[in-house]
Every structure is written in C-alpha cells, then in structure tokens.
Amino acid sequence: MRNTRRTLICAVATVGALTSVAACGGGSDSSASGTGGSGGTYTFWDPYPQFDGSSAWGKLVGKCGTEAGVKVKRTAMDTTDLGNKALLAAQQGNAPDVMLVDNPVVSTLVEAGILNKTGDLGLDTKSIQKNILGAGEIDGSSYGVPIGANTLALYYNKKVLAAAGVDPASVKDWNSLTAALKKVKAAGKKGITFSAINTEEGSFQFLPWFWGAGGDLTQLDSAKGVAALSLWKGWVDDGLAPKDVLQNTQTTSWQEFATGTYAFGENGTWQLGNADKAGFDYGVISIPGQGGGAAPVPTGGEFVTVPIQKDSGRYDVTKKIVTCLTSSANLLATDTTLAYVAPTAAVQTDQVKANPELKPWVDAVAAARGRTSGGLGTKYPTISQPMWTAVQSALSGGQSPQAALDAAQKAADKGGS
Incomplete structure (x- = not known):
C-alpha cells in the first residue's frame, strides 16, 4: 500500500523515540540501492558501526554477497539514524535491499508500508523461537528474521554476597531479594544498581519488574504496576539502591557494579565481556518475579x-x-561476536556447549517478551515514555508511585488516541 508523506514523517518521529538500549554509537552516510541483476551491487544497512569491513561481521556480510553472486555495499550507522534514514529513503524510492533494525522499530516501518513479509519472500522462520520472532510480527505476519537476542538478568558479586552471608540461590522472589540487599547493606556494602534514566533504557x-508483578502495558496504573514501582522506590529510599539510578544509563550502571562494591547489577548479555574483565568473581x-520464578524480560536485538x-x-x-546471514553456522559465529543469544534452540545448544556461562542468558531469553508484542506495535512509544516519566517522578520523590502511574496512564491514553 502506498503511504502518504505525512505517514512517513510521523513514523520518523516514532523511530526517534525507540533508541536501541544496547547499541553502540557512531554513524556514517547512507547510500542508494544499486541496480538489480546477478553480479550487481546490493545495499545493506546495519546498526553496527563498531565493526568495520575487516571485522568478522563485516567479512560475513561480504561473504554472503559473494555467495549470492553480487557485491554487497554495507553502510553502518547508529540505530536511530538507521531507522530515520530508512523511512526517508523509502519516501525517496531508494531504500536499501537489506536492513538490520532494532526489533521495536519493525512495527513502525511496517506501518509506514516499507517492509516485505517474510512469507511473501519465502524466508523460512519455522525454527525461530516464537517469543523472539514475535517482536517482528504484526497482525500474525512476520516482517523479518531475528539475527539474535539479548536481554536482562542480575549479575552478582560472589565476594560481596559471601561476606554478607547471602546465598544467591536463596534469591527467588522480591522479598528474598530485598532481604539479601538489607544484609549486604548491614555488612557495609552496596545493594543493587540499575538504570532508571528518562529514556527507553529506563523503561x-x-x-522485568513491571511484568514480574503481572503488569499490563495497557494499564500502567494497576495495583501490579504500582507494586513494581513501589519496589524500586523502596530500595532507593532505604539506601539499597543509589539515588543516581535516575541518571544511570545501562553503561554507567554497569560501571558502578564493576567497582566491586555492589552485590547486584541489573544489566544485559552485552556486558559479559566486561564482566570477565571486572577483576572479581561474578x-x-x-530477575525474580514478585511471587517467585523468572520474571519476563524484554528482548533486545535486531531483525x-x-x-x-x-x-x-x-x-x-x-x-x-538473508538466508546466508541467518543460517545456523553463521548465526553461531555472529551471535558470539555480537554477544547475542541465538534465535533458534539448535544454535543456543551449541552456544552453551562452547560457553556454559550463557546458560542463564538462554533461560532468560526463553522467558522474554518483545516490547511491541501483544498487538502494541507502534503504540509502545506512547506507553514507554509516560512509564519512564513515572519512574523518574516516583524515585525522585515528586509523586507517589500510584499518582505517578495515574498520570502516566492518562498520558498514554492521550498519546494513543
């Protein structure tokens, strides 16, 4: 369906709100798609400016083009720039042939009418884990193939917990986690650090805490949502979490944990390399649900x-x-490079065999949800921004958790109307 200029411009604004929570910065200029035909040039955009042409990723992209009988011209840029330029390129009629995008952006690009369905192209997605694939599904149709997934869990410092007499296996729900944090504080160490910044990273x-209480993104102000926000506020008020979580990005939150003075740090798969360099056993x-079990966590990663x-x-x-890039052999190599959990069970098994430290991350991804899943699609940004605003307001003491989430729900209703 042909879309109006206004639809594309509105979509650009939406993409701008959906910044990737784990992508590295940087960027480069885009380029127009080459001419068709075997032996021609095909354009490829991705959000990995940290990897140049000599990297394992850059070489794989070139190799997949060679195997297809063409040259691939790759352009890397940061994820927000990529989404915005994709919409503008579609408006101008020169979109790239292949594009990797952060998973929440898929629904925005679909609404703008610029992506093909995987089924129409004959791309096989049957082996992809359903909850990972779901982040790129709209109205029952898939619009991309996941390259991998990352998500959140709790890193813990073994020495800090041991000194406080806390067995990490005892942390099974919110009450036991809070009890552990109190023991750590009493032992003279710091409790937990996370990111509550007023961006998508904060949401x-x-x-995990919102969903772990049974919260529903269409009803931010429910008792379940209030319970999650009250948990975070209680930790900050009681000195179990630092007040600077309000300014912490996931990077600065990690830097706090890496000082070795915190018991727990909420962070992602992408920090595994840094964890190995931290200088202490971890x-x-x-992340526990309110009443026990693993809380659902949001999926990150590209399609x-x-x-x-x-x-x-x-x-x-x-x-x-696309088939070359997402083959089992190439996914195994790619997801190792990108610190992603593979989107298929078979490759996940190979990953864990090669690196047993990935087992808890594979389990976390199995329980993960797409932020735009469940029919939210492009409504998600109109919910996420009021939610992170409510978190800021409550943790800073500006409003009670209930009042902050009441205001958030009103803002979400207005934004979605």
Missing part, C-alpha cells in the same frame, strides 16, 4: 528485514543474502 530496565541469576523495492526482481538475490 527497558523497569519492564554470577548471573534471572534482518527486506524493504520493498520498485524492482521486485531483486528479491531472489536478497533472499539468498
């Missing part, structure tokens, strides 16, 4: 998507490139 980090446990082209004859080669 991303709050969601472990990882799932390989195929923008709509004027020349539909290009799709046969494009399909070969």
